[in-house]
Amino acid sequence: MALQSRLRPAMDELKMHALSYGARGFVAYRQNHAAIQRFLRIGYIAFILGSTYRGLTAAGRKKKPKQPQAKTAGLDASEKGPTPGEEAASSAKQAQQQVVEADEGGRGGRGGRKGRKSRAPRVEVDAVFFERLKRILRIVVPGIRSKEAGLILLHTVFLVLRTMLSLYVADLDGRIVSALVRSQTRQFIVGILWWMAVAIPATYTNSMIEFLQSKLALCYRTRLTRRVHDAYLSDMTFYKLGNLDDRIKNADQLITVDVAKFSKSLADIYSNFAKPILDVCLYNYKLSQRVGAESLIGINLLVQGSAALLKALTPPFGQYAATEQQLEGEFRFNHSRLIENAEEVALYRGQAAEQNVIERAYFSLIKHVNRVYKIRILHSMTEEGIIKWLWGSLGLCICAVPVFVRIPGAGGKGLDMGSRTESFVTNRRLLLSSSDAFGRVMYSYKEISELAGYTARVSELLDTMDEIKAGRFQKKLVSSASVEENAKVLQGRGTIEEDRADDAGVEFRDVPIVSPNGDILVKKLSFYVKPGQHLLIIGPNGCGKSSLFRILGGLWPVYGGKVHKPPTSEFTYIPQRPYLSLGTLRDQIIYPHTVSEMRARGKTDEDLLDILKVVQIEHIVAREGGWDVQREWRDALSGGDKQRIAMARLFYHRPKFAILDECTSAVTLEIEKIMYDHATKIGITMLTVSHRPSLWKYHSYVLQYDGQGGYVFTELDAEKRLALQEEKQALEQKLLQVPKWKERLEALKAAKEERLSRPSSPVHEIKGLTLTA
The missing domain is CATH 1.20.5 (Single alpha-helices involved in coiled-coils or other helix-helix interfaces)
Incomplete structure (x- = not known):
């Protein structure tokens, strides 16, 4: 008690000092209220923008784990050993190449494999995503003077205009309700008239926003599709992508579907993310003038906390979207494969087996979609509970502030019923708009995650095509490729020299013939054929006959030795089943030339008819209805007619060398003789794959494979060989x-x-x- 009595004077003095400081602080606060409010508003807007930026880039600042080295054999064997800089570049590249694949564990994958434990890399909103998006943005918006940049600017103007109209409508709504409560008929009618007048610019603004958003998506898709087509349809990338590389299984689905979805998602994200952020800043700034920045900041801290919790509970929808697109591609690929091989499947009566494969792909897709739907149930409940109900109750508290607390410059206690109603309705309208905008910001995180999935797919396509153009392939190799000797061959790189001289021939010097899966068919192949010396190539199936032609055509890489040949444009390939394009009958003869290119070469329809007369098929022009008729030619022509069309195409182009792969199997010996005699007459050197003895007499040399990695190259004496x-x-x-x-x-x-x-x-x-x- 003695101690308490001694401390009491000190405690009373401390209380008096505290009250004095509090009173002086309150007076200073009241005197500088306007300046403090401005500081708090600016700080609050900076906090909103900063927290949004940190929310987007937080994952990007995380240290990325080191990616394990891929076990698939890279076919770019020209690199004898990476330098430290190259290793760093390779690691960065691997970090960016997140190939989105379905998690097949527990549900079976292709071929019925079950229990697969490997999981696909997650697609997240991280530094890799922003790097990919930055690269694609440079493609779809090439500069500030581009059409896309102008559309973005115009889109921004309309987005700002819609926000300003919303602010005006909120204030107008409060005045109309206030006039209604006060029974002021004239003010009420004037307010309704203004309401109807605002509808004209408001509806036009909303329609223009939707139009510009769709227009932007279309422009993005056009730019990106042109870029993809330029890479895909040049340097035979379309062939190498499907035959020499395993990373892209369904390029058609990526180019047609994923590019479109990415473009739409990118156009939507600007309106669905930038516009809500602008709305949050403007609505809250206006609201802080009416209810005070202090209460707004306090409640918004609670909102930020709940928003962080909601974000932490949000599943990886970007990964789910990417996986769904990959499964959609597999399902579509199986249908395309059935259409492509319909005849073979029908002859084998394999519809049951194909149905099993297609349904397995479909039910894998459906199982994934159903799983995502179930995940969305709990997420939607949590999301609605926080955004709609929790934030709604906090909003009511904010609207009640000016009613129960007098705020300098904003009115409050002592106002009449009409003024309080006007204040409440206006504040409520502003708060609902701000809450809706903040909710759209939260929703946009999910949309950005989905954009990350589409970005990963498109970026993977672009990266893969760039690496293929640089000669770097990734393909799973056969078991024989693991043999040390085979692996050594795959690590090498040969040279291809193109000679444009008229007497340039075809020379292979110690060139290994290697299939794309890494199987070495011939260790070292050497031969030389001059122009005019026709070469016959024979041997069992799978021994490397077609591989030789693919090297000459520039389709397959060379892993050693030296190839000396004319340019690829001097070769024409005629397979057993010739390719017939979409177009007119004329287009089938001059493919891949256009009519204008044909005219530029000085060729006319009469010249084409003379060519058809050589192969005795000139009647087809009158039979089909003229040169300009269009049909599905692969169905309209018989097998023999198709091969004669291919022969006519050869005679039209007149290349130095013709690669003939069983191209006379459906014609008579008479037509076969006419073709080889005429080709020799016009100076075409033929490299023929065929087992027909009737063709021996047209060739000077024979290259015979034994199927065990050996071969014989020698002159061909047709009479002796026939005997x-x-x-x-x-x-x-x-x-x-x-x-x-x-x-x-x-x-x-x-x-x-x-x-x-x-x-x-x-x-x-x-x-x-x-x-x-």
Whole structure:
């Protein structure tokens, strides 16, 4: 008690000092209220913008884990050993190449594989996403003077205009309700008239925003599609992407669907993210003038906390969107594959097996979509509970502030019922608009995550095509590729020299023939063919005959040695099943030239008709209805007609070399002779793959594979080879009779032994049997 009595004067003095400081602080606050309010408003807007920026880039500042080195064999064997700088660049590249694949664990993947534990890399709003998006933005918006930049600027003007109209409507709404409460008929009618007048610019603004948003999406898609087409349809990337690389399984779906979805998502994200941020800043600034910045900041701190909780509970919808697109692509690919191979499947009666494959792909997609829908239930409940109900109750508290607390310059206690109603309605309208804008900011995080998924898909396509153009491939190799000797071959790189001289021939010098899956077909191939020396290539299936042509055509890389040849444009390839394009009958002859290019070469329809006369198919022009008729030519023409069209195409282009792959299998020997004789006459050197002996007499050399990695290149003496072939066939026929004669001999021996075992048998019968035997 003594101690308490001694401390009481000190405590009373401390209280008096506190009250004095508090009173002076309150007086200073009242005197500088306007300046403090301005400081708080500016600080609050800076806080909103800063928190939004940090929310977007927080993941990007996280240290990325080191990516494990890919186990698929890279076919770019020109790199003998990476330098430290190259290793760093490779690591950065691997960090960006997040190939979105479906998680097939527990549900089975392609081929019915179950229990797969490998999971696809997550697609997040991180530094990789922003780097990818920055690269694509430079494609879709090439400069500030571009059409897209002008549309973005105009779009921004209308977005700001809509916000200003919303502020005006909020104030007008309060005045109309105030006039209604006060029974002021004239003010009420004037307010309604102004309300109807505002509808004209408001509806026009909203319509223009939707129009410009759609227009931007279309412009983005056009720019991006042109960029993709330029890369995809040049340097034979469309072939290499599907045959020499495993990273892109469904390029058609990426180009047609994912590019469109990315463009729409990118156009939507500007309106759905930038506009709500602007609304939040303007609405809250206006609201702080009416209810005070202090109460607004206090409640918004609670909102920010709940928003952070909501963001932490938001599932990775970007990953889900990317996985769904990948599964959609697989489902579509299976249908495209069935259409492409419909005839073979029908002949094999394989519809049940194909249905199983297609339905497995479909149900994998449906299972993933259903899983996402179930996840969205709980997320939507949490989202609505926080955004709608919690933030709604906090909004009512803000609207009640000027009613229960007098705020300098904003009115409050002591106002009449009409003024309080006007203040409440206006504040309520501003708060609802601000809450809606902040909610759209939160929703936009999910939309940005989905944009990250589409960005990953499009960026993967662009990156893969760039690497393919640079000669860097990634493909899963066959088991033989793991052999040390094979791996050494794959690490090498040969050279291809193109000679434009008229007498340039085809020379292979110690060139290994390697398939795209890494299987070495021939270790070292060497031969030389001059112009005019036709080459016949024979051998069993899978020995490397077609691989040789793909190297000459620039489709496959060279892993060693040296190839000396004319330019690729001097080669024309005619397969067993010729390709017929969409277009007119004329287009089939001059493909890939256009009519203008044909005219520039000095060719006319009469010249084309003369070419058709060579292969005895000139009647097709009148039969089909003229040069300009358009049909689905692969269905309208027979197999023989297609091969003759391909021959006519060869004679139109007149290349130095023609690669012929069983291209006369559906025509008569007479047409075959006409084709080879005419090709020789006009100076075309033919490289032919065929087992037909009738073609031997048209060739000077033969390249014969043995199917075990060996080969023979020698001159072809057609008469001698035909004689040997006939002798061989005769011997084979005789050898086929050997088992039959052996069986007859055994039967006669058995009959002889049976007769000898009988004592009563006449001697002459035995002798006769012996003589017969």
